[in-house]
Amino acid sequence: MTEAQIILSHGRESGIVAVASGERYRWAHTALAESGFQRDDDGVWHLPADGTQTTVVDLIRCAKRHRTSVNMSSRRFIGDAARDLARLLPGQWHASVEVYSHPAWQEDLVPWIWDSGELGRAVCSERIPYAALLTHAVQGTTLLFIERPGRHLDYLVGAFSPEGLEGGYGDPHAPRGIVLPPFAGPSAQALTSRYLPAYEQAVHARRTAAIAAVLGDIRREHDTWQAMNASGRYSDATPLSAAALGASTELFLDHAWRRFLTVVDHAPALLERCRPASSPWPGDAAALSRLADAVIDVEGLVDEIVHGGFVAEQERRARAWPAIETWLTDGEAFLRQARLSAPHRRPALPVAAPARPLTAARPAHRRP
Incomplete structure (x- = not known):
C-alpha cells in the first residue's frame, strides 16, 4: 500500500477535487496545501476560485518532493454522484462525503455496516479512501455509497445498522447491498424498487427478533426467580435467607428493566403496523x-x-414491573401479529425528477 497518495477527480462545481490517502496521509496534505489547495469540512481538497494557476503538473512535482504519489480517478467526484442520486429518491435525502485517509479510519465502519453482501465484504477487505452517505432526513436511514472496487463505473450501496439495533457485516437479518450503475436515474429506480423495500423488511424482522429475544430472556429469568422464591432455596438446594431473597428479587427486576428498554425502543413502530382485525x-x-x-x-x-x-x-x-409483566403475558400475541404484519415488497414509487421547464406559450394573436 502506498504510504501517501493523492487521488484526483473532477467536481462539477469546483473543478479538480483531491483526497489524501495512506498511512502517511499528512505528507499528501502538505503537498496539497503547498500547491494552493484548500480543505473543506468533509476533508476534501479543492482549488480556490480566485484564479490560481496551479496545474496537475505542479501538484505532481510538489507531491514527489513529499514522497506522495498522484493518481487521477476515471470517475467523477463521488459527492456529485451521491447528490444527483439523493435528489431523485422519494422523500428528503441528504448526501455528504466522508474521507477515510488512514486505513484505520475505514476499519471503524466495520461494526456499523449492516450488510450481508458485496458491500460488507468490500469494507472489510478492500481499501476505500472515501465514500458518500445518503441520509433520510425524517426516518434517519443512513446508506453507505462507495465506488465498486475493481470496476471502473459501478457503485455499491448498503445500510448502516438502524439506531438501537446492533448489527454489522454478516448479521443474518441484514439486507444485501446492491450494485448501482453510474447513472442517477436507474440507480434511484433500483434503490426505490429493490433495496429500500428489502431494507424495510429487514428492519422489521430485526426489531421483531430483538423483542422476541428480550422477552425470552426475561421469561427464563422470571421462571428461575419464581422457582427459587417458591422453594426458598438456591438452585443448588442451599437455603435462601429473607435478605438473599430480597436481593435476588431486586437483581431480577433490574436485569428485566435494562432488557425491557429494547421493547420500549422498538415496539411502537411494530405496533403501528399490526392490524389484528384483518388477521x-x-x-x-x-x-x-x-x-x-x-x-x-x-x-x-x-x-x-x-x-x-x-x-x-x-x-x-414498582412502576416498571406491571408493564414488563403485561408483555410477558401478552407477548406471544404481539409476536404473531408483528410477524404477520411484516412489510411486503411493493411496487416501486416513482423517483423524483427534476422539474421540466414549461413549454413557452403560443403568443396571443394581435390584431393590427
Whole structure:
C-alpha cells in the first residue's frame, strides 16, 4: 500500500477535487496545501476560485518532493454522484462525503455496516479512501455509497445498522447491498424498487427478533426467580435467607428493566403496523392495546428518569414491573401479529425528477 497518495477527480462545481490517502496521509496534505489547495469540512481538497494557476503538473512535482504519489480517478467526484442520486429518491435525502485517509479510519465502519453482501465484504477487505452517505432526513436511514472496487463505473450501496439495533457485516437479518450503475436515474429506480423495500423488511424482522429475544430472556429469568422464591432455596438446594431473597428479587427486576428498554425502543413502530382485525386472530386487539399502554407507561417513566430528575430505584422497580409483566403475558400475541404484519415488497414509487421547464406559450394573436 502506498504510504501517501493523492487521488484526483473532477467536481462539477469546483473543478479538480483531491483526497489524501495512506498511512502517511499528512505528507499528501502538505503537498496539497503547498500547491494552493484548500480543505473543506468533509476533508476534501479543492482549488480556490480566485484564479490560481496551479496545474496537475505542479501538484505532481510538489507531491514527489513529499514522497506522495498522484493518481487521477476515471470517475467523477463521488459527492456529485451521491447528490444527483439523493435528489431523485422519494422523500428528503441528504448526501455528504466522508474521507477515510488512514486505513484505520475505514476499519471503524466495520461494526456499523449492516450488510450481508458485496458491500460488507468490500469494507472489510478492500481499501476505500472515501465514500458518500445518503441520509433520510425524517426516518434517519443512513446508506453507505462507495465506488465498486475493481470496476471502473459501478457503485455499491448498503445500510448502516438502524439506531438501537446492533448489527454489522454478516448479521443474518441484514439486507444485501446492491450494485448501482453510474447513472442517477436507474440507480434511484433500483434503490426505490429493490433495496429500500428489502431494507424495510429487514428492519422489521430485526426489531421483531430483538423483542422476541428480550422477552425470552426475561421469561427464563422470571421462571428461575419464581422457582427459587417458591422453594426458598438456591438452585443448588442451599437455603435462601429473607435478605438473599430480597436481593435476588431486586437483581431480577433490574436485569428485566435494562432488557425491557429494547421493547420500549422498538415496539411502537411494530405496533403501528399490526392490524389484528384483518388477521386470523382478531381477538389479539385487546392484548395489543394493553401492550401499547404498558409501553406508554414505561416511556413516561424513562422520561422522568432522564429529564425530570431522580427516581428512586424502589419506585422505578414498582412502576416498571406491571408493564414488563403485561408483555410477558401478552407477548406471544404481539409476536404473531408483528410477524404477520411484516412489510411486503411493493411496487416501486416513482423517483423524483427534476422539474421540466414549461413549454413557452403560443403568443396571443394581435390584431393590427
